[in-house]
Amino acid sequence: MSRIGVFTCWCGENIARTVDVDEVAKRVAELPGVRCSLNYKYMCSDPGQAIVREKIATEKLDGVVVASCSPHMHLKTFRKAAQAAGLNPYLVEMANIREQCSWVHHDRVQATAKAFEIIRLSVEKARNDAALQPIRVPVTRRALVIGGGVAGIQAALDIADAGHEVVMVEREPSIGGKMAGLSETFPTLDCSQCILTPRMVEVGQHPRIKLYSYSEVEKVEGFVGNFRITIRQKARYVDVSKCTGCGECWIICPLKRNPSEFDYGMGMRPAIYIPFPQAVPARPVIDKSQCAKLIRNGCGLCEKKCKAEAINFKDEDRLVEEAVGAVVVATGYKLYSIAKSQPKATLAGYGEYGYGKYKDVIDSLQFERLVSASGPTGGVLKRPSDGAIPKSVVFISCVGSRDNAKGLPYCSKICCMYTAKHTMLYKHKVHDGQAHVFYMDIRAGGKGYDEFVRRAIEQDGAQYYRGRVSKITQEGGKLVVRGADTLAGMPVTIEADLVVLAAAMRPADGIEELAQKLNIGCDEFGFLLESHPKLRPVETNTAGIFIAGACHSPKDIPEAVAQASAAASKVQVMLAADELTREPEIAAINEQTCAACFTCIRTCPYHAIDRAELRTPRGAFIKNTARVNPGLCMGCGTCVSVCPSKSADLQGFTDQQVYAMVESLA
């Protein structure tokens, strides 16, 4: 670039007070490549911008340097002005002589000298600028929602209602997630299924939602706007297109004593089953580890009974591919395994509470099923060991949460509330029963939340002890719970019929593998990382991938729904246009000189560089090379630094530019 215009701004007095703008403009005019140099009181004002536009036209400028404030303040402004005058906006540079010069120095001579050097540096950069074109990426106007819990359902319905197609993948046989199994919800005590099942039906019947139940995400390729998702449809052994959901098969199935996943082992189900009566889709699956036909070619009663001929014992996993533009991850949570043995070395169980050893020590989700009207006991609270109605129940909160020794220092956030709810549900079912709660602190921040806890204590008579439980033993038919009441300063021993552990929330199984497939981050506990904790709470660091619900952190239902709607609105913004425009300041590799050591591939934080082959037009192999995917590159330039042959370079901050800038300081 040899016809550069330099426009020095006074910024009223902000710059002109300490920098001699006339002197600077005069000296700058002498610099090589500078065609014109002038100064003006307010460069960013309308008349100021008009001067820039006019000079671009009259002087046929091929580069512009505006010496004024920080590029973070007005680079976009002047790029637009240049574009309006027909100059490529990436030929505009800013010299920051306000924030980094006039505002921090008082000596006029020194500040003027420094301002000149800053401008000279920017002129050198501008001389090596290239006219860049914004990268246009076509957008597939469909979205993928991973996980069919309440967050996934909300996101899918929002996006689909806005007119875009949605693909939903749920690994269980039915959508509904954890919420479908809850009894009542706090703080209103309205029935969970009454709220959720209509939404599930809406998903199942929505013309723009394609539901893959009993399926998992196998592979993710592509980049923002253009993801290719491979979905594994697990063998269901039931042809969903033929099945009418009549239920003859699961009624006839003789293998009825299998612990139900949906009831967390509190109830039983046949080998061919739907998880719960309101399941969506209401189509059964056969558990191949239990079915006598699949194990030893026996039985086969369901096949004989099925009038629709939907049973297919030869079914296999199928891989299908879907193209989407954006992804919402809503994979939810699971409970901390409170048994003695733990899946991870960093976690320690609670052997002292006897979970797994004593039948009447259960976790909170199991309790939900025992008090649910649709649960295995039909809503009558019967304890698992002998079916007796428990007259004394101990609830222990923070089992795993806020416990560094057990490996989970965070608060699971919802346990205080659901434990209060449990005591109320219990009292409403067993009027002469007594609920005891051991807690560390009560955290009931939320609309109507603290009032709810007070109601549990004051109206429903739950007995709260601030303290921990040290041990649970079984003596006779009773569970003896030994703990401390630290407010009273006394040990407490309670003979209980049932103990409910409020186990910590952890991200669902397989989250790390999924995060790896999507190239998004997890924290040390496996919860997915947002792009910025305050300003970008539903975005991830990979463009086009959003998160919602408890896969991000422990959340209650209203929060999960709110986050899902937020993620959905971000997706809608993305899908509103046919094309995405991305900044062209990204990396490129000179494939002729690339030594194919692939250090850049290991280094790139965005997995934006791939191995590729350089071939002649006729297809003959020439050499291996690294290649940048412009859809994924975010322009950090880390590849440039590690490239030994300097074949990688970063548009907008090329080596040529940076060296020219440094050399201007000689």
Add this chain to the structure above:
Amino acid sequence: MSKAQEFEPKIVAYVCNWCTYLGADLAGTARLEYPPNVRIIRLPCTGRIDFNLIIKALEVGADGVLVSGCHPGDCHYTAGNYHARRRWILFRELLDTLGIDLRRIQFTWISAAEGRKWQQVVTEFTDQTRKLGPYKELYATGPFPDVPAPETASPGVKSFAAESELREVCGKLLAEGTVKVVIGYGARGPVVVTRAEDAERLVWNNRCFSNLTAYLKRKEIKSLGKAAVIVKPCDEKSLVELEKEAQFERKDAHVIGMACEGVDQPKCAHCTARTPRFADVTLGVEAGPEPQTSPSPNRFAALMAMPPAERMAFWTEEFNRCVKCYACRQVCPMCYCERCIVDKNRPIAIDPAPSTKGNFAWHIARAFHLAGRCVGCGECSRACPAGIDLALLNISLHIAAQKNFGYEAGIDPKAEPVIGSYTLHDTEAFIR
């Protein structure tokens, strides 16, 4: 001294766009005054700040260089600063070995909210640099101290027992067509043998010191077909690294490993690798003197015992002898770029002329490109016609990689290379 005469240092600051540049902007918004000596160069990320840029800043006369970016965990690009931190750890060790005054290079993390920290860092760094004075010690003018070189005996040629077996095996490989070419040692140095009858030209003796894996990268050898390469246990390490860098596939070469009796090189005194580990066939028996147990090579210890200014003087004299023949590069098994950084002319990162500055820049780049990759074959030192002990620089990075990251090149084929990886716990004791 009047104010006009007082020395004012030149400070070049490389800062990332998202944290430190905004921190400096905030210092402006808050009107926090600091000395006007600093010149800021804005780059997107600390990950983009190449070590060559630090050298370039010193070349253009900077008395101090400031490098600053986002705190760990805050990187706009998630991990650019972690990659940068890892390179800085190694680069500082190299600079220290060269005797470059580390007080003149300041690394910091300054966030967008830390306008005051920017003010403090710039003020203190400028004051400190002003006190240190102009950076005259860079490219010292003498006197030049010496580091005693190890005694190199030049005994006569002593053939090893496995020589005839080697000829037999290679002849057979060629005759049967298992390989098309054998890269081996001849009476006067490396030879490339393509005919079975020429296998008689191969020798195996105490003068077989070249690392022949360097020839695998040659296009003209690749074009001949599958090659057999004769490696000593020490040379074999380069194959491990080359495979990690996708330059070599095990199936493409037939590796003939020689159990080693020592080849009368300085490195042999400390060598513990006597038997090849990955060879297709191993010939000979390991023998030779017991390795000396002293942990680090003595010459390097003697160098590091000198004060930095003397080290700088030592290297200045060494590098002044360099004629930029690039024998060190050509002979290195790990230098395989088809276009070397020094051959790139837009921009010229390294002055290609054999000038003091250009020689420093070249040898820094050569050594740093080998960080965590050099297998210590010592061919660079042996090939240098000017007798510059280049392996000394490689040793400093070898030790740095081992000390900081527990990495030793050429040992574990599965270990992640030092450059291009990072951990959250990499040391940052030197970062303000």
